Amino acid sequence: MKFTAEKIKKLQVWLKQNRFDGCAVTDLDGVNFFSDFCFAGQGDAYLLITLKKAYCFTKKMYAVDLKKKTPYLTLVDSLYFEDIVKKAQSLKLKNCIFDTTATGYIAGTLFYKNGFKEYAGFIGKLKEIKTETEIARIKKACSISFRAYDIFRKKLKAGMTELEATSLLENIMQSLGGEGLAFNTIMAFGENSANPHHINSNRKLKQNEPVLLDYGCRYGGYCSDITRTFWFGKKPSGEFNKAYALVKAAHDLALKLAKPSAPACLPHNCVCDFFEDNGKLKKYFIHGLGHSLGTAIHEPPFMNPRTDEILKAGHIITIEPGLYFEGKFGIRYEDTVLIGEDKNKILTK
Amino acid sequence: MPKLDEAKLDAVRKLIKQNKLDGFIFTDYNDIKYIMGPVFLSGEAVLLVHAKGVYITARSLYEAPVSQDFPEVKIEGCDKDRDLKTIAAIKKLKLKKVGFDGLKESYHAGKNYIAAGFIEKENFLVPVRAAKTETELKNMKAAAKIAYKTYEHILTWLEPGVSEKETAEEIDNFMKLNGASSTSFDTIVAFGANSGNPHYGTGNAKLKKNMVVLLDFGCIFKDYCSDITRTFWFGDKPSKEFKEVYKTVKSAHDEAVEKAVCGQTGAEIDDIARSYIEAAGYGQYFTHRTGHGIGMEIHEEANISQDNTDKPILENYCFSIEPGIYIVGKFGVRYEDCFYMTKQGVKQIK
Known part of the structure; x- marks a missing residue:
């Protein structure tokens, strides 16, 4: 995998268009996104990006790797927010911004006091339309996850606990080339599947019950x-079959509706109507239809009724309708999807 | 069934008292996990610990399972602007001195909390968690x-x-x-x-x-x-x-x-x-x-x-x-x- 400065370049073009001469990025995901490097934790690195250069404030221990992999970063051996301010002053930046939704209160207050300007949500905005490189990496991560599913089903046995099944699945992804998890795997057996954010337990798998798995891996960040x-x-209950068919049909419906220029809330609202028209089931669909993803598992735009955004080609979203019957079972069916100019592409395949 | 860890909750309450506060807002994933266990995904809940109880506002889908698993906790679903929802709840509880951690809150939320009269305490939970x-x-x-x-x-x-x-x-x-x-x-x-x-x-x-x-x-x-x-x-x-x-x-x-x-x-x-x-x-x-x-x-x-x-x-x-x-x-x-x-x-x- 080749590290790329293309996201820094994208940011610099945007800064110039908007007449800014720099910006500070301090949240881990923003730093990893622009630098294209995988720093381990919040506070491991910060960026000050000007129209010409990208300064990376970080610890010495990262230097060997960074020099080799990300030559487009100018390293500064400090993690003090004050030093970011000093750098901006020495560069005589006049119109330097920070993202108010992706900067901590302490850092933001210091930046603001020193003349940096507030700007809400520009990092999220710049992440929305994926580049070819980003699409290729997400596609690879999706393909690993998709292939892991069949192998997992063959190896899953009655008597395994949810936690054991989770390890099994995660090991398969690792051996297929996954580089860590996108989020904590949800593995829900039987009635636990009715909780969309179930916490995996020692509950054992029995014959003839539903299994719900919600998972993902990372590739190239x-x-x-x-x-x-x-x-x-062997014998799915009639109830399960009926609900499954509805959820799958809702997924297919949303896949058709998620098109460039469509409001991001439209597929969600249509899925709600669809569930309501088929047995008044809307009240059992208790979450949003999906979200975008990239270096973070949840990114804007969100596919829920509260969003006022418009879908565009190059968005990568999830479509994940579900029906949850408390105390009984739940069903969710989810793919990661690339919105194309003419046709959507399911990446989890 | 999951349960709140009383030893941890006591330590948090003591810390709040030592700081002469009557409540504290937690948003950080690990701070919340410290108190509740691994219930919420990152960025999906705001938790308020005060003398009389624990109040949570989180994505709506948590409301049913959490109120069932933690009957001692009050949870309200909220899918947007949970900082504002928390401010409203604090007014209703009539708390006077509420703190938040400026390193853990976004600049945006922190400004709202300051405007509501709350007090910034950097690294608040650190001594308890350490x-x-x-x-x-x-x-x-x-x-x-x-x-x-x-x-x-x-x-x-x-x-x-x-x-x-x-x-x-x-x-x-x-x-x-x-x-x-x-x-x-x-x-x-x-x-x-x-x-x-x-x-x-x-x-x-x-x-x-x-x-x-x-x-x-x-x-x-x-x-x-x-x-x-x-x-x-x-x-x-x-x-x-x-x-x-x-x-x-x-x-x-x-x-x-x-x-x-x-x-x-x-x-x-x-x-x-x-x-x-x-x-x-x-x-x-x-x-x-x-x-x-x-x-x-x-x-x-x-x-x-x-x-x-x-x-x-x-x-x-x-x-x-x-x-x-x-x-x-x-x-x-x-x-x-x-x-x-x-x-x-x-x-x-x-």
Whole structure:
């Protein structure tokens, strides 16, 4: 995998267009996104990006790796916010911004006091339309997750706990080339599947009950996200079959509706209507239809009724309708999807 | 059924009182996990601890399961602007002095909290989270045991021809098979000259006889981390230079373990290891801090570093001691165990 400065360049073009001469980036995801490097934790590195240069404030221990992999970063051996301010002053930046939604209160207050300007949400905005490199990495992460599913189903056995099944699945992704997890795997057996954010437990798998798995891996810093629900055993209940068919149909419907220029809330609202028209089931669909993903697992635009954004070609979203019957079972079906000019492309395949 | 950990909640309430506050807002994923266990995903909840109870506003889908699992907690669903929802709830509760952590809140939310008259307290939960409870220590010891057992296993498993990636996979698998829920960070396996880079990402290099092997790994058991590093010579003809560097690193490590005292600052403990390595003539090759705090997060407070000249390391604080010497292009050596502080000095977590 080749490290790339293309996201810094994209930011510099945007800064110039908007007549800014620099910006500070301090949140881990923003830093990893622009630098294209995978720093381990919040506070491991910060960026000050001007129209010509990208300064990376970080610890000495990263220097060997950074010099080799990211020659487009100018390293500064400090992690003090004050030093970012000093750098901006020495460069005589006049119109330097920080993202108010992706900067901590302490750092933001210091920046503001020293003449940096507030700007809400520009990092999220710049992440929305994916480049070819980003699409290729997400596609690879998605393909690893998708291939892991079949192998997992063959190896899953009655008597395994949710935690054991999770290890099994995660090991398969690792051996297929996954570089860590996109988020904590959700593995829900039986009635636990009715909780969309179930915490994995020692509950053992029995014959003839549903299994819901929601998981993803990373590749080159980018996430994948997929959910499948299936019946473990020979005779799925009629109730399960009926709900499964509806969820899958809702997924297919949303896939058709998620098109460039469509409001991001439209597929969600249509799925709600679809569930309502088929047995008044809307109240069992208790979350948003999906979200975008990239270096973070949840990115804007969100596919829920509260969003006022418009879908565009180059967005990578999830489509994940579900129905949850408390105390009984739940079903969710999710793919990661690239919005194309003419046709959407399911990446989790 | 999950339950709030009373020992932890009491400690949080005491801290709130000590700070002359009547409530505190938590948004950080790990701060919330400390109090509630792993219930909420990152950024999906705001939690308010006050004298009479715990109030949460979170994504709507949590409302039903959380109110069922934690009957003592009041939870309200909210899918947008949870900071504003929290401010409204605090007004209703008639709390007068509510705090928030400026390092954990976004600039946007922090401004709203200041406008509502709340008080900024940086690093608020740090002293409570750094001093581990008995249950926390028990889980950390279990996590450490799995890591040590894995090291024993990998010594017998390694053979010429295996790649760094294959070795990392074996380490990760073995830890999970022995009860770990996951790794606590991406396992580092560095062969030969790769060990000279302290932040090496495991690659495709293959193991040969008479080569340096550096392994840095750990796992999570019941939400708590372990972290160990070992470096050794694979083969029977260690170079003289390796032997000398290894001895220096191991002795620096042992010095720090032996001499660190409860109440010393991180800089003072760092200096024990650092001055030993400097005296041996390798000062410029020790390019990182001596250790980091560890708990639910792999790196947390209890910073054993030259920078930490003001925060003492107190009883039951948990941290690593991991001096290293890195000769870029040739090889590196690091030796790491984790410890907790007692009045009688440090004790290994094992």
